[in-house]
Amino acid sequence: MQSIEQRIAQDIAAKPEQVRAAVELLDGGATVPFIARYRKEVTGGLDDIQLRLLEERLRYLRELEDRRTAILDSIAEQGKMTDALRADILAADTKARLEDLYLPYKPKRRTKAQIAREAGLEPLAIGLREDPTLDPETFAAGFVDMEKGVADTKAALDGARAILMETIAEDATLVGELRDWLWEKGQIRATVVPGKETEGAKFRDYFDHAEPVSKIPSHRLLALMRARNEGVLEIDLNPGVDADQGHAEGEGRVAARAGIVDRGRRADAWLRETVRLTWRVKLHLHLTLDLFGRVREYAEDEAIRVFGENLKDLLLAAPAGARTVMGLDPGIRTGCKLAIVDATGKLLAYDTIYPHEPRNQWDQSIARIAQLTKQHGVNLVAIGNGTASRETDKLVGETMRKHADLNLSKVVVSEAGASVYSASELASKEFPELDVSIRGAVSIARRLQDPLAELVKIEPKAIGVGQYQHDVNQVKLARALDARVEDCVNAVGVDVNTASAPLLSRVAGLSSSVAENVVKHRDANGPFPSRKDLLKVPRLGDKAFEQCAGFLRITGGSNPLDASSVHPEAYPVVERILKQCGREVKQVIGDTSFLRGLKPEDFTDQTFGVPTVRDILKELEKPGRDPRPEFVAPSFAEGVEDLKDLKVGMVLEGRVTNVAAFGAFVDIGVHQDGLVHVSALSHTFVKDPRDAVKAGDIVKVKVMEIDLPRKRIALSMRLDDVPGEARGGRPGARDEAPAGGGNRRGPQGGGRPAQPAKPAAAPANSAFADAFSRALKK
Known part of the structure; x- marks a missing residue:
C-alpha cells in the first residue's frame, strides 16, 4: 500500500517529497500561511490551497491508520486473524472498506443470528445452503429443542435464516460490489408526506422528484434533507430508474455471490426468500444509509467550500479606508441608531433619530445628521441593510441634497452578524456603557472602513454567506471557515500598532491569549x-x-x-x-x-x-501592498424600495451578497435579494457561478420574474434577455432551493440567525424510515 505522503501527493498534484516536507513543517508547529509564503524552497512552492487540502487529507488518512490499528488489534484479541484478512485490512484505502472487513468481527449486541448459533442451528443453515435437495421442514425437525428455545420447525428455520442472512450480509466483497453498483445505478426518490402539501409549499419542486444519487448537486441534496427533517418529504434510494427491476437485480447479485441458484429443488424456494430478505432488510437498508452518508458528505463539503469562498470574498472586499464614517442601524418603531467613528475606528459620538413611523421626525432627523456631520467631519455614511434600510437611505439622500456643502457619500452595507457582535463579550468589553443597538451601528460604520478588521470579531458562521450552513457538519464548517479567515488576514497583513486583539489572534502563530498580551x-x-x-x-x-x-x-x-x-x-x-x-x-x-x-x-x-x-x-x-480592490459603492434606483415597487423588465444596479452552486444573490435595495440563476450569469456557459461573480461585486441586472407570495425575484445579468422567454435555462429555475439568499442580519433571512430545523418524526410502521431518521440526525 502507498504511504500517506504518496496518497496525498496524488490528491494535491504534488511530489511525495513536497508533501513529506510540508507534513514535517506542520507537525513542527508551522502554520499554513507561514509555510505557503516563507517556506517555498522547502515545499517546492506548494500554495495555501494545496496546503489546506494536504492538511485535511492528512487528518483523514491518520484517522484511517488509527482505525486500521484498532481493527487489527480487536480481531487479533478475538483470535480470528488470518494472513488473508490481515492483508485485506492493510490494503484497505477507505474507511468504508475497513468497516466492511471489520463487520463480521465487530462486537455487537446479541443478534438473532448469534442466538440461533447458540441454539445449535448453524448446521441447519449450512446444510440447507450446501444441499438444496433437502426438505427444509423435515431437516429442521431434527433441530427442535425446547430447552434451547427452539419450539418448532418454524423457529428452527427462522433461526437458520437469520444465520444465513447475517453471513451473506457481512461478506465484505459483496458489500463493496453492491455499494459500487448502487452508487452507479441508484436513484434518490422524494415524495411529499400526505397532508404536508400546504405546509411544505416552499419544497413543492421536490414533491415528486427523482435523480441519480451520484449526480445530485449539493444544494439540491441538502434541500431534500432539510425537507425530510421538517417532515415534508419522504426520501428513499431506489436501485435504478425502475425500482422493481432494480430490486430484482440486487437480489440476483446477492444470490450469485452466495452461490444460491433456484433449480426447483426442495430448499430452493426457502433459500430464494432468504436472499430476498437479505437484500431488502439488511443490505439495501445498510447501503442506502451508507450512500446517503457519502453523498451528504460530498454535499456538505461542497456547501462548506462555497461558504468559504463567499466568506473570503466578503473579508477581502474593498475597504473605504481611513475616513470618518457615520454608521446608521435602521429601525422603525425603535428609531435609527447612529454612531460616528474616526479614521481609526474610535467612537466619537452616537445618538438615536426617529424619522419613520410612528414619530415621523423626518426634518429633525435630517438636521441632526447634518449637525453631527459638520461637527465631526463625516464624509461617508454606512447604512445597514436591515428593516427600514431603503427609507433610511432615502433620508440620507435628502440630507445630501439639502446640505450639498457637506460633500457626503452614502453606502448600504450588509448587517450580517452585526447583532451577533453587538451582543458579544468582546463588544461589552469595548463599549460597556453602550446600548446593544448602538454597538451595532458602530460595527456597521467600521465594516465599511475595513471589512476584514471588523468581520474577524464575528464568528464566521454568523456572517451568513453560506448555503444550508445549519445543515452541514458544524465542526468541519468551523474548521474550514477559521482557516479561510486566517488565510485572508495573513494575505493582507496586520498593523500591529492599531489592530484589535481579535484581528491579531488570526495572525499565524498568535493565539487569542498572546494577541491579548500584544494589545x-x-x-x-x-x-x-x-x-x-x-x-x-x-x-x-x-x-x-x-x-x-x-x-x-x-x-x-x-x-x-x-x-x-x-x-x-x-x-x-x-x-x-x-x-x-x-x-x-x-x-x-x-x-x-x-x-x-x-x-x-x-x-x-x-x-x-x-x-x-x-x-x-x-x-x-511596493511594501505592504494591500491585495484588496479599490472601494466602489453601488447606486440603487430611486423609487425602488420594496418588492411591490419592482416591475418585470427593470434594469437595476446591485451588489452580490452571496454565491451558491446554482447562482448568485443580488441586493437591489428592496429588502429581499434576487437570484441570478447560473444560466443567466453570462451569454457563455458558466460551470461555477464564482467564475462569473463574487460576493461584493457590483452588477447590473434585469428583473425577469417576481413571485410575491414566496418573496422571490428572478434576475438576469444578460440584459438583452426577454422576460418570459426561455434562453439556456430560465433565471428562476428550481435549483434556487428554498434557503439560499435574502440575507439580512441572519444567515438565512429574517431578524436573527436561523436555527437548525428539528428533525421530524419518521413515518410510522417503517423500520427503514426509523433507521433512516436516526441516521439523518447524526
Whole structure:
C-alpha cells in the first residue's frame, strides 16, 4: 500500500517529497500561511490551497491508520486473524472498506443470528445452503429443542435464516460490489408526506422528484434533507430508474455471490426468500444509509467550500479606508441608531433619530445628521441593510441634497452578524456603557472602513454567506471557515500598532491569549518601534515570532522593512542587495526599474532560494501592498424600495451578497435579494457561478420574474434577455432551493440567525424510515 505522503501527493498534484516536507513543517508547529509564503524552497512552492487540502487529507488518512490499528488489534484479541484478512485490512484505502472487513468481527449486541448459533442451528443453515435437495421442514425437525428455545420447525428455520442472512450480509466483497453498483445505478426518490402539501409549499419542486444519487448537486441534496427533517418529504434510494427491476437485480447479485441458484429443488424456494430478505432488510437498508452518508458528505463539503469562498470574498472586499464614517442601524418603531467613528475606528459620538413611523421626525432627523456631520467631519455614511434600510437611505439622500456643502457619500452595507457582535463579550468589553443597538451601528460604520478588521470579531458562521450552513457538519464548517479567515488576514497583513486583539489572534502563530498580551503591552508601553520588540510580549516566544513576524506591519518604525512582508529572517538578503548596489534601503524601496533589473539568482544562499528572493524584490517595489480592490459603492434606483415597487423588465444596479452552486444573490435595495440563476450569469456557459461573480461585486441586472407570495425575484445579468422567454435555462429555475439568499442580519433571512430545523418524526410502521431518521440526525 502507498504511504500517506504518496496518497496525498496524488490528491494535491504534488511530489511525495513536497508533501513529506510540508507534513514535517506542520507537525513542527508551522502554520499554513507561514509555510505557503516563507517556506517555498522547502515545499517546492506548494500554495495555501494545496496546503489546506494536504492538511485535511492528512487528518483523514491518520484517522484511517488509527482505525486500521484498532481493527487489527480487536480481531487479533478475538483470535480470528488470518494472513488473508490481515492483508485485506492493510490494503484497505477507505474507511468504508475497513468497516466492511471489520463487520463480521465487530462486537455487537446479541443478534438473532448469534442466538440461533447458540441454539445449535448453524448446521441447519449450512446444510440447507450446501444441499438444496433437502426438505427444509423435515431437516429442521431434527433441530427442535425446547430447552434451547427452539419450539418448532418454524423457529428452527427462522433461526437458520437469520444465520444465513447475517453471513451473506457481512461478506465484505459483496458489500463493496453492491455499494459500487448502487452508487452507479441508484436513484434518490422524494415524495411529499400526505397532508404536508400546504405546509411544505416552499419544497413543492421536490414533491415528486427523482435523480441519480451520484449526480445530485449539493444544494439540491441538502434541500431534500432539510425537507425530510421538517417532515415534508419522504426520501428513499431506489436501485435504478425502475425500482422493481432494480430490486430484482440486487437480489440476483446477492444470490450469485452466495452461490444460491433456484433449480426447483426442495430448499430452493426457502433459500430464494432468504436472499430476498437479505437484500431488502439488511443490505439495501445498510447501503442506502451508507450512500446517503457519502453523498451528504460530498454535499456538505461542497456547501462548506462555497461558504468559504463567499466568506473570503466578503473579508477581502474593498475597504473605504481611513475616513470618518457615520454608521446608521435602521429601525422603525425603535428609531435609527447612529454612531460616528474616526479614521481609526474610535467612537466619537452616537445618538438615536426617529424619522419613520410612528414619530415621523423626518426634518429633525435630517438636521441632526447634518449637525453631527459638520461637527465631526463625516464624509461617508454606512447604512445597514436591515428593516427600514431603503427609507433610511432615502433620508440620507435628502440630507445630501439639502446640505450639498457637506460633500457626503452614502453606502448600504450588509448587517450580517452585526447583532451577533453587538451582543458579544468582546463588544461589552469595548463599549460597556453602550446600548446593544448602538454597538451595532458602530460595527456597521467600521465594516465599511475595513471589512476584514471588523468581520474577524464575528464568528464566521454568523456572517451568513453560506448555503444550508445549519445543515452541514458544524465542526468541519468551523474548521474550514477559521482557516479561510486566517488565510485572508495573513494575505493582507496586520498593523500591529492599531489592530484589535481579535484581528491579531488570526495572525499565524498568535493565539487569542498572546494577541491579548500584544494589545496590553502596546497599551502599557506605546507603539512597537520594531518587529524585534514583539519578543518582549509575554508568552510570545521564538516559535510564535517566527510564524507571525512576516505578517505584522510596523509603519514608521526604526526599520523600513518592518512595514513590508519581508520576513525578519530574510533581512540579510536585503542587506546583500544594498551592499552590492551601495544604496540605503529607503532609496531602494519603490524604485521599480532598479529592482526589476536585479537577478534573483545573484542573492541566493543555502537558506533562501530564487522564489524567496523574487518575492523580496517584488515586495520592495511596493511594501505592504494591500491585495484588496479599490472601494466602489453601488447606486440603487430611486423609487425602488420594496418588492411591490419592482416591475418585470427593470434594469437595476446591485451588489452580490452571496454565491451558491446554482447562482448568485443580488441586493437591489428592496429588502429581499434576487437570484441570478447560473444560466443567466453570462451569454457563455458558466460551470461555477464564482467564475462569473463574487460576493461584493457590483452588477447590473434585469428583473425577469417576481413571485410575491414566496418573496422571490428572478434576475438576469444578460440584459438583452426577454422576460418570459426561455434562453439556456430560465433565471428562476428550481435549483434556487428554498434557503439560499435574502440575507439580512441572519444567515438565512429574517431578524436573527436561523436555527437548525428539528428533525421530524419518521413515518410510522417503517423500520427503514426509523433507521433512516436516526441516521439523518447524526
